[in-house]
Amino acid sequence: MIQQPALEYLAHGQVPFFRLPSVPRPAPLPDGTDAVLLGATWDGGATAAPGARFAPFHVRRVSAFVQGFHPVHRVAVFDRTGAVDGGNVAFPPFDPAAVRGRIEAEVAAIAQAGAAPFLVGGDHSVALPALRAVARAHGPVAVLHLDAHLDTSGPELWGEPFHHGTPLRHALDEGLVLPGQLHQVGIRGAWGSPEDAAPGEARGARITTADALGAAGAAAVAARIREAVGDRPVYVTFDVDAVDPAFAPGTGTPVPGGLTSREALALLRGLAGVRLVGMDVVEVCPALDHADLTSHLAAHLLFEGLALRALRPGEGRGARP
Numbered sequence: 001m002i003q004q005p006a007l008e009y010l011a012h013g014q015v016p017f018f019r020l021p022s023v024p025r026p027a028p029l030p031d032g033t034d035a036v037l038l039g040a041t042w043d044g045g046a047t048a049a050p051g052a053r054f055a056p057f058h059v060r061r062v063s064a065f066v067q068g069f070h071p072v073h074r075v076a077v078f079d080r081t082g083a084v085d086g087g088n089v090a091f092p093p094f095d096p097a098a099v100r101g102r103i104e105a106e107v108a109a110i111a112q113a114g115a116a117p118f119l120v121g122g123d124h125s126v127a128l129p130a131l132r133a134v135a136r137a138h139g140p141v142a143v144l145h146l147d148a149h150l151d152t153s154g155p156e157l158w159g160e161p162f163h164h165g166t167p168l169r170h171a172l173d174e175g176l177v178l179p180g181q182l183h184q185v186g187i188r189g190a191w192g193s194p195e196d197a198a199p200g201e202a203r204g205a206r207i208t209t210a211d212a213l214g215a216a217g218a219a220a221v222a223a224r225i226r227e228a229v230g231d232r233p234v235y236v237t238f239d240v241d242a243v244d245p246a247f248a249p250g251t252g253t254p255v256p257g258g259l260t261s262r263e264a265l266a267l268l269r270g271l272a273g274v275r276l277v278g279m280d281v282v283e284v285c286p287a288l289d290h291a292d293l294t295s296h297l298a299a300h301l302l303f304e305g306l307a308l309r310a311l312r313p314g315e316g317r318g319a320r321p
């Protein structure tokens, strides 16, 4: 046989994220690994434009340009986290429930080993299995959700409970989020009805619209979130459509009036000190991108997340599988 088996190829990926060591799972994590990047090449949950399944390949490619020292936090991010590229979660792309199961199993293995998973979607539906896995390892978590959309829809719209408009609804329903600890930032645009925010608000979700962030400033919003989450475990789920299409054109459901890329990066940077246990960056759609702008943004968002982990490494570190 000349070629790799298809699933082995899918698991291998390309140039590793940030030129880090490539450790395609289920290979054991090297000693000292505190962060694992994973691709989730799934866009079967997209309601409009598909294509986010290709994001891990493109974000990998452009992330090779990101160097390791964070000049604001004064930390060598990759040295401190011992980060590795765990490859893409390998699955045949036909059965959504099976895909969720594979993503959950892989993220759970990383989280239960005491490392922080950094998942690169894929559409936003991949956040649900990731949150299930992280909550399994850490208990319910505080969630920072950046998005133009609330993502708390139910099955009423499409007759389907699992798609990229529903992950936060399930996370709330399943008790994966600590009470009052869903922080939604970047929300904007038209709703389907006046009740769209009700499922989140009923459980104490705190919404900061894109306008409110623009008025208060990213640093002030970050400080407010930092104070609200305290020392609770924090999971960040970052839909790139939180950022304005002028800065992040490569996404399937763009909404005008979003965060600048500078605001988005400053918001994450302002969370220094929080106990980050995992993160995803989702909804990058390379086919709709220009000059890799959105992939470059995704790489830098991941770098800011990894830097947060580097400032508090080894949270819950245990034996390596």
Ligand code: MN
Binding pocket: 147, 148, 149, 239, 241, 242, 253, 283
């Ligand atoms: Mn969105």
Ligand code: MN
Binding pocket: 124, 147, 149, 151, 164, 239
């Ligand atoms: Mn979303």
